[in-house]
Amino acid sequence: MLLPFLVVLAVFYFMLWRPQIKRQKETAAMLAELAKGDEVVTAGGLTGRIRDLGPNFVLLEVSRGVEVKVQRSAITQTLPKDSLKAL
Numbered sequence: 001m002l003l004p005f006l007v008v009l010a011v012f013y014f015m016l017w018r019p020q021i022k023r024q025k026e027t028a029a030m031l032a033e034l035a036k037g038d039e040v041v042t043a044g045g046l047t048g049r050i051r052d053l054g055p056n057f058v059l060l061e062v063s064r065g066v067e068v069k070v071q072r073s074a075i076t077q078t079l080p081k082d083s084l085k086a087l
Contacts, residue, residue, distance in 0.1 A: 034050060042060070043075075049061045
């Protein structure tokens with residue numbers, strides 16, 4: 001009676017919880033390593049270069065002379081250097 005319940009818990013752990021925890025750790029490490037000049041993509045699809053960093057917000061240059069303030073948690077990935085040559 002207890003064995004099927006334990007098997008279901010093990011499946012949930014290895015298929016859902018463990019990968020999610022790993023993804024959260026990777027995202028937290030990426031956000032902690034952000035620096036001025038990094039090129040990033042936001043959750044809304046904006047791409048730009050970081051001009052200023054704050055504890056909760058990032059000033060993102062999306063085009064020459066156009067800057068947008070976004071939440072740090074909205075940044076989903078960093079791009080390789082010089083990916084955004086138009087800026």
